[in-house]
Amino acid sequence: MRRCSWRIFLAVVFGCVVLGQTSVLRAQAVAPKDTGVKIDGEYGPFLPTDISVDGYQVDRLINVLHVFMIGLFVGWGLFFAFCLVKYRQRPGHRANSVLIKAKPSKYLEIAVAIFEAVLLFGFSIPVWARVKSEFPTDDPMRVRVVAEQFAWNFHYPGADKKFGKLNPKIIDLVKNPLGRMDDDPAGKDDFVSGEFHVIEGRSVVVEILSKDVIHSFFVPVLRVKQDAIPGMRIPIWFKTKEKTAGAYEIGCAQLCGNNHFSMRAVMHVDTPEQYAAWVKKVTAPPEEFKED
C-alpha cells in the first residue's frame, strides 16, 4: 500500500513535468505560422533568443530565481519524503503529526526571507528603476503602440519626431484606425502601420496605449512586457543589439477576449537602409485601388 502511494506520487510529478514541457513546445511550434512570416530566433523549452542589450539582466534574474526555486523544491521535497517515511504509521507506531520546533528550521526560514529580500532589493528593483526612470538620451526612435481587440497599431511620428493628436471620435476602422487629426501640423508626417519596425542597435522609446480593454505588449526576444491600459500612456524603452536584424514575434500577454490567442504582430529589426526603404513604402501616397 505504501509503495503504491509513492508510485502514484512520482507518476503525478512526472506527468506534470511532461505535460508542462509538451505544452510549451507545442505553443512554440505553432507560433511562427500564426504570424504569417518566418520568425527568427530560437524558441524552445528554455529562454528564447535575447536581442536586447539589457535582456541579460532579466535573464540573470530569471535564472537566479529558478536555481533558487529548484533548490527550495528539492530541499523541501526531500524533507517531505523524509517526514513521510520517518513519521509514517506502521505496526507498533502511530503517525506523528506534531510540528517540529527546532532552531535550525527557524534559521533556515530567516535565511530564505533574507535571500528573497536581496533578490528584490539587490536585483529586481535596480533593474526596474533603470527601465522605468532612466530613459535613453541617445536620440531614440519613438513609436506609439496602440492595442485594440485583437490587433496592434504602430504609430510613427515621422521626420518631425512629434506625434499628432488623436481623436477617438473620428476613428474609421478602414481608413483612420487611430483617429489621426488631419488639421494638426504635428501629425502631418505621421504614419500608422500594423508592422513594428525598429533599427538595430538603436534605442526605442515606446508609448503604450489601448483603445478598448487591458492588453499587454510582449516581445519575448527583448524581455519586454508592459500592460496597455485604456486611458493611460505608458512609456517603456529598449535597445536592440547590433547585428540582430530579423523578424520577431510580438504577442499579447493579457487575456483580452475570445481572440486573444491570435493577437500577434511582427517586430522587424531593420538595418538603417531597410528601415528607410520601409518608411518610403509606407508613406508613399496611396494610389486608387483597382481590381485585377
Place this chain on the structure above:
Amino acid sequence: MQKTFRYGVLCAFAATLGLAGVVRAADDGVIKGKVIFKGDTDKFKRSPIDTSKDANCKKPIGSWDVILNKKTDPITIKNVVVSIKEGLGDKKFPPKTEPFKLTQKDCQYDPHIIAVMEDQPVKILNGDDTNHNIHFLPKKNTEENFSQPQKDEVTGKELKFKLEEPFKVKCDVHPWMGAHVLVFTHPYFAVTGDDGTFELKGLPPGKYVVEAWHEKFGTMKADVEVAAGKPAEKDFTFEPK
C-alpha cells in the same frame, strides 16, 4: 353516373390547370433597372486597405464602401440593395431554404452585402489561412460572435436572422473587415452587381414603393407600377455632394 364523374374530374383538373396558369401569369411581374451615380467620381475613389496587421492577409484589397463602375455610361453603383418597401400587403412568404453563403477570403467578406430573408440559413466559410472572428451587430436580432480559426472551416450551427433590419457585421481580428446584413420579410430584393443593374422578379401586378439602399449614400424611394407580362423599368440616381 360514372361518365358524369369522369367529366367532373376532367373539368376540375382543367380548372386547376387554368387557375395555376393565371396565378403563374399573375406573379410574373418584373421591375428592373440600374443605379446611377452622378457627381465627382474623384471623391469616391477606392483606396487600398492596409492589411499589415496580419501578414497572412497577403492579397492587396481595396475599400468597398463605394464601388463605382466607370466603364458604363452613365456610371453605375455596385452593392446597392433594391427591395419592395410597400405594396405587398399582409402577405406572408415562406423563407428561402437555400443557405446564403458568406466567404471570408483575402481578409474581406465576399459578398459585401448579405441580403437574406427572415429565417433563411446563412453559412459562413473561412477561406483564409488565418483566424477570423465573425461579429454580427444587430439591434433587433440576436447578436452573434464567434471565431473561425481554421482554413476551410464552415459554421457548424445554423445561423438565421428572424427580424427585418439592416445591420453591420465585422471581424474582431481584422478591424478593416466589414459587411452589411439586410433582412427582409419577402423575397423581392436584389443587390446591384458590377454593372449596377438589378431585377426584382416574380411580383404580382400592382403598385409598389421600391427602395434603393446604399451604405454610404443612404436610401431612395420610388413608386413603381407593375403590369402583368410587361417588365417595369425604374432607375435610381444617387447624387452625393
